[in-house]
Structure formats: structure tokens, C-alpha cells
Amino acid sequence: MGISEKSPYDNLPAHAFWRTGVTEQPFDAIPQLYQRKFPIDRTMKIATAGSCFAQHIARHLRMRKFSVIDEEPAPPGLDPEDAQRFGYGLYSARYGNIYTARQLLQLAQEAGGIITPADAIWEKNGRFYDALRPSVEPAGLPSPDHVRDHRAHHLKCVDHVLRTADVFIFTLGLTETWEHAPSGTVYPTAPGTIAGKFNPAVYRFRNYKFRHVYRDLEDFFDLCKKINPGIKFLLTVSPVPLVATASGEHVLRATTYSKSLLRTAAGQFYQERDDVDYIPSYEMIMGSPSRAAFFEDNLRTVRSEGVEAVMKMFFSEHDDSADAEQPIESAPPRDNQATEDSNEDLVCEEVLLEAFAP
Amino acid sequence: MTRICLLGDSHTASLKLAWKEIAPEYPDIRMTFFATAGRYADAWEVDSGSLILPDATKESIEGANNYKFGRDRINGDFDRYLLCGLKFSSTQCAPIYESFRIDGSEHDDRTPISADCFHHAVRGTLRGSMAIKTLFKLREITSAPIGIIPQPHRCGDGSETDVLKNSGSMEIVADEFSRAAIQLASELEFDLYPQPENTLSAPLQTNEIYRHKGVHMNTAYGQQVLRAVLAEIPVSPEELEDVQPSDPAVQQPSKIAAALPVAPTPSTPPPWHQRCFKAISALFGRDP
Numbered sequence: 001m002g003i004s005e006k007s008p009y010d011n012l013p014a015h016a017f018w019r020t021g022v023t024e025q026p027f028d029a030i031p032q033l034y035q036r037k038f039p040i041d042r043t044m045k046i047a048t049a050g051s052c053f054a055q056h057i058a059r060h061l062r063m064r065k066f067s068v069i070d071e072e073p074a075p076p077g078l079d080p081e082d083a084q085r086f087g088y089g090l091y092s093a094r095y096g097n098i099y100t101a102r103q104l105l106q107l108a109q110e111a112g113g114i115i116t117p118a119d120a121i122w123e124k125n126g127r128f129y130d131a132l133r134p135s136v137e138p139a140g141l142p143s144p145d146h147v148r149d150h151r152a153h154h155l156k157c158v159d160h161v162l163r164t165a166d167v168f169i170f171t172l173g174l175t176e177t178w179e180h181a182p183s184g185t186v187y188p189t190a191p192g193t194i195a196g197k198f199n200p201a202v203y204r205f206r207n208y209k210f211r212h213v214y215r216d217l218e219d220f221f222d223l224c225k226k227i228n229p230g231i232k233f234l235l236t237v238s239p240v241p242l243v244a245t246a247s248g249e250h251v252l253r254a255t256t257y258s259k260s261l262l263r264t265a266a267g268q269f270y271q272e273r274d275d276v277d278y279i280p281s282y283e284m285i286m287g288s289p290s291r292a293a294f295f296e297d298n299l300r301t302v303r304s305e306g307v308e309a310v311m312k313m314f315f316s317e318h319d320d321s322a323d324a325e326q327p328i329e330s331a332p333p334r335d336n337q338a339t340e341d342s343n344e345d346l347v348c349e350e351v352l353l354e355a356f357a358p
Numbered sequence: 359m360t361r362i363c364l365l366g367d368s369h370t371a372s373l374k375l376a377w378k379e380i381a382p383e384y385p386d387i388r389m390t391f392f393a394t395a396g397r398y399a400d401a402w403e404v405d406s407g408s409l410i411l412p413d414a415t416k417e418s419i420e421g422a423n424n425y426k427f428g429r430d431r432i433n434g435d436f437d438r439y440l441l442c443g444l445k446f447s448s449t450q451c452a453p454i455y456e457s458f459r460i461d462g463s464e465h466d467d468r469t470p471i472s473a474d475c476f477h478h479a480v481r482g483t484l485r486g487s488m489a490i491k492t493l494f495k496l497r498e499i500t501s502a503p504i505g506i507i508p509q510p511h512r513c514g515d516g517s518e519t520d521v522l523k524n525s526g527s528m529e530i531v532a533d534e535f536s537r538a539a540i541q542l543a544s545e546l547e548f549d550l551y552p553q554p555e556n557t558l559s560a561p562l563q564t565n566e567i568y569r570h571k572g573v574h575m576n577t578a579y580g581q582q583v584l585r586a587v588l589a590e591i592p593v594s595p596e597e598l599e600d601v602q603p604s605d606p607a608v609q610q611p612s613k614i615a616a617a618l619p620v621a622p623t624p625s626t627p628p629p630w631h632q633r634c635f636k637a638i639s640a641l642f643g644r645d646p
Contacts, residue, residue: 075471076453077483086475139474146461150470355371
């Protein structure tokens with residue numbers, strides 16, 4: 001390239017400049033904020049996991065009739081509110097929220113039989129909880145054996161998710177976690193919050209650094225690729241601030257540290273790997289263009305308009321169908337059920353006629 | 359005189375046939391039956407203080423079955439309402455226990471599920487039944503007490519029963535069904551009339567001797583159920599003399615009663631016991 005009098009910025013597109021890329025654009029639909037690296041369509045099996053913001057992603061994908069894996073469906077009859085309370089339908093398996101890259105890696109390793117987490121069952125008031133997903137059984141289970149039984153089934157499902165997914169969407173939420181010091185097992189909640197007892201001699205606070213998050217994600221990608229070479233990954237960073245920090249810092253500083261670090265890790269993988277894409281939900285919600293308009297008054301809860309804006313951005317690159325906003329169709333009745341009902345109807349008419357004949 | 363409206367699906371048949379035989383034992387009770395096959399049972403609509411079947415539904419019933427309708431309007435002036443069957447049933451919960459293994463059952467390929475979650479699934483299934491939907495419709499036309507008579511358990515020949523037998527979970531499932539039904543009755547304030555114990559051969563199984571056809575039970579079953587229900591219902595014989603003749607608009611059944619049978623309509627207001635006999639006569643075409 002020869003020497004030129006032109007600035008290297010002269011020929012850059014509009015989105016490269018703040019004024020034309022942001023100031024002059026609608027804050028809820030900034031053009032080219034997201035440009036897909038690879039297409040995702042309705043034929044692909046999508047797995048979702050992550051912090052609570054990831055629940056919105058799964059829900060919207062389902063609403064748009066994308067094929068979101070549900071390896072642990074709720075029992076029939078359970079109403080949606082109860083199903084959510086028992087951890088059904090939130091993600092591709094019933095793992096509850098996965099806040100850290102370490103927690104995700106730990107789950108994948110356990111499902112693959114590589115590790116067995118220690119101290120994985122907690123007790124409270126005579127009931128027993130899966131410490132690695134304590135919220136999915138709000139009242140716990142009657143014995144540690146029941147917890148093991150349920151977990152064994154869950155791990156089979158997780159393994160199947162990882163083996164069959166075409167795309168794995170993961171929302172990075174936190175860098176802070178609680179760890180079983182002797183073994184390194186990490187938990188989604190601090191001991192004593194939902195179940196268990198907090199013993200500072202046994203459990204310790206961890207606030208991961210960039211190198212930890214990067215290595216954990218890389219190990220997770222590698223593990224998935226071994227059992228499912230074609231899998232691709234889509235990363236997002238949850239814009240939801242920390243509800244509390246145990247780091248000793250102000251919660252706003254702690255939030256900024258966590259989110260910046262997670263954003264950096266996601267960005268680095270986006271730059272380094274062809275099989276990793278990044279959805280800028282964090283920028284959309286948390287960035288100055290929105291002037292916090294996407295947050296509720298508590299400045300933490302993301303308003304539905306914010307979620308919709310993020311998903312609109314995502315679908316603008318992955319879904320151009322006109323009927324994209326169609327509601328979810330209810331599952332068709334099982335074939336044998338339909339036949340059964342139809343046969344029963346015939347008998348019903350008959351017995352009624354007999355009974356009501358003059 | 360206590361006037362009871364009994365509304366249901368095809369499981370109403372055994373009760374109606376039973377009432378024909380036991381009505382004389384209950385001179386202070388007058389019972390009017392309304393029934394459609396299950397697939398039409400959710401078509402009832404609230405209309406000016408009554409439940410009615412839309413014309414389109416009636417046409418489709420008549421067209422398909424050559425039925426003639428009796429009374430096709432349920433007024434809100436009965437002393438008490440009973441709902442029968444309408445998918446308020448342990449059988450409706452079969453898809454849950456066929457795929458999910460409740461804690462305490464023997465291990466098999468089914469997905470483990472906590473008793474708590476199972477309970478909520480059963481409760482949700484019952485809450486979504488046509489019986490509860492009809493209960494809400496009735497509440498719009500009456501403040502009278504409403505009771506639910508669940509659909510009888512099967513006689514133990516279905517695949518779902520095999521699952522329960524093989525996994526040793528019949529009692530657990532029966533307990534959860536019972537617990538969920540009772541909880542729902544308390545929450546929605548209706549009277550629950552569980553299947554009488556003496557009609558069961560196992561916790562979720564009706565004794566074969568009560569089977570009529572398929573999942574439907576016979577007159578003897580209907581008698582057991584009605585006796586159990588009526589034992590719980592207070593009657594008001596002192597109000598007998600105030601009872602007026604039935605609605606003159608009510609038609610007498612001419613040929614076949616139908617999906618919707620008519621209520622008895624005595625031509626004059628005779629003494630209560632004669633009225634009762636006449637009612638039965640009107641329903642069945644002969645004196646009992």
C-alpha cells in the first residue's frame with residue numbers, strides 16, 4: 001500500500017463513526033450493530049444456557065418457532081408458572097441459571113463423566129437439594145439418593161444437548177461465584193441462600209479474572225467440539241447488573257468489572273474463532289444511546305422493550321420471514337391419545353343414548 | 359324439596375339410570391339431568407342467567423346422531439348443581455405418570471419427578487378439566503353450591519394401569535390425585551365427591567363388576583355414587599309445599615331423549631312423592 005494523503009478513517013462506513021453510527025440512529029434499532037458471522041435458521045437445533053437474561057432469548061426463539069432444544073420438558077398439566085418454578089422450559093435442559101463460564105464448563109465436564117463435583121447435595125430442614133441447581137426443586141427432595149437419581153437423569157439430558165446442538169447460545173452473567181474450597185466445585189448460589197449452610201472454612205468467594213473466564217470458555221468449546229464437531233457458539237453478555245457483590249467493592253464498580261471482563265472475553269473469542277459469534281445485547285441495553293430507557297426504575301431489571309429490541313436485532317440477521325411474529329403453536333395431541341379420544345367419543349354417544357332413551 | 363341439576367358427559371349415564379331406580383328413596387330430592395358427549399361438553403355458554411348450547415353445536419349434535427333435544431337451557435335457579443365426569447379424572451393424569459416416575463416408585467426408564475412437582479402437574483391437569491371450566495360458567499349464573507363427581511377410574515385394563523402396577527406407584531399416584539383434587543376443591547370452593555371406596559378394586563381401579571362398556575360404568579355403580587353423594591347433601595323437605603310445577607317451556611321427550619334430556623314436567627302439582635314418580639316416568643317413559 002502506497003503513502004496516501006487520505007486519513008485511514010476517510011472511507012470507513014457510517015457505522016464506524018459515533019455521529020452517523022449512533023447519534024443519528026434510533027437507539028432501539030441501531031443499524032449494523034449486529035452483523036451475523038454465520039446464519040441460524042429454523043432447521044438448526046439451538047441450545048440455550050446462561051444467566052437469567054438468557055431465558056428471554058430462549059423464549060423469543062420459541063415464539064419465532066426456532067428449534068430450541070428442550071431435553072427435559074415439563075410434565076403435562078403443569079401450568080407455565082409452576083413449570084418455570086420447577087426450572088422447566090427455561091433452557092434446553094433443567095440446569096437453572098448458569099452464571100459463570102466455570103459453572104458451564106463444570107456442568108459439561110460432569111455430563112461427560114470427566115469430573116464428579118464434590119459437596120453437590122445440600123440439606124435444609126430435612127429436605128435435600130441439588131447444590132448445583134438448587135432452585136429447580138423449591139421444596140427439595142426427600143433424600144440424597146433422590147437428588148442423585150434426579151441428577152443422573154439431568155446429566156444424560158445435558159450430554160444429549162451438547163451432542164446434538166447445532167448452535168449453543170450462552171449468556172455470560174457473572175465473574176463472582178462461591179466455591180467449595182477443597183474441591184473447586186462452584187455453585188450458582190452461595191451456600192445458605194436456598195439450602196446448605198455457609199461455613200467460611202469450607203466455602204470461599206471467587207471473583208474470576210480474564211484468564212480464568214477465557215480458559216474456561218475455551219475448555220468448554222473444545223469439549224463440545226470433541227463430541228459434536230459441527231457445533232457453533234453464540235455469546236452474549238447479560239446487561240443485568242449484579243444484585244449484590246461479595247467483592248468488597250461498590251456494587252457499581254463490581255458490576256462494571258464483571259461485565260467489562262465478560263465482554264472482553266466474548267469479544268476476544270469473536271475475533272479469534274470462526275465458530276463463535278457475539279450478539280451485542282449488552283451494548284444495546286447498557287450503552288449510553290438508550291439513556292437507561294431499557295431499565296425499570298430499579299435500574300437493574302430489563303424492561304420488555306429492551307428484550308424485544310435485542311431480539312429484533314438478532315432476528316434481523318437470522319429471520320426474514322413475514323410470519324415471524326406468530327405465536328407458539330400448541331403441541332399436537334399424541335397420536336394414540338387422539339385415537340383414544342375418538343374411540344371414546346363413539347362409546348360416549350352410545351351410553352348416553354341408552355341412558356336417556358325414553 | 360331440593361332441586362338438583364346434574365350436568366355432565368357420558369359418565370352421567372350410569373347416574374341417570376341409577377336415579378331411576380333409587381329416586382323413591384329420596385322423596386325430597388328432584389334431579390334434572392343434562393348431558394352431552396364429552397366433545398360437546400365445553401360448548402355450553404352463559405346467556406342471560408342460563409347456560410345454553412349454541413345452535414351450531416346443537417345442529418352438529420343433531421346432524422351427526424339424529425338426536426332430539428329436550429331442555430337445552432340450564433337455568434340458575436336450582437338449589438344445587440352437580441358436575442359429573444368432564445375429564446375430572448385420574449385417567450387424564452396418565453400422560454404424567456406414563457412418562458414421569460414419581461419419587462418412591464421403582465426405578466425404570468421414566469423421568470424422575472418430585473412428588474411436589476407431580477402434585478402440581480396433577481392439580482394443573484384437573485384445573486384445566488372441562489369440569490372446572492363448567493364450574494366457572496355455572497358460577498356466572500348461580501351462587502348455589504356446586505359439586506364435582508369425578509369420572510370413574512378405569513377398570514384396570516389400560517396401558518396406564520399397567521405402568522402403575524409394574525412400577526408399584528399406584529398408591530402414590532392415587533394419593534396425589536386425591537390430594538390435588540381436595541386442594542382444588544378447597545381453593546375453588548366446590549364440593550368434591552370422591553369415588554366411593556366400595557366401588558374400587560385397587561386405589562385407582564374400579565371393580566370390574568361395575569363396568570358397562572369401555573370406560574363407562576353401569577347402573578349399580580351409579581347407585582353407589584349417587585347414594586354416597588346424596589348422603590352428603592342436606593335436603594329441605596319443609597320447603598316441599600312451595601315447589602312450583604316445572605318450567606312449562608320444558609318439552610317432554612318424544613322419541614329419544616338425546617344428548618340433552620328433558621326434565622320431568624308434571625301437568626299438575628301433585629303431592630311430592632307422586633311428582634317424583636312422575637318425574638322418573640317422564641324421563642324413562644314408564645313408572646318405576
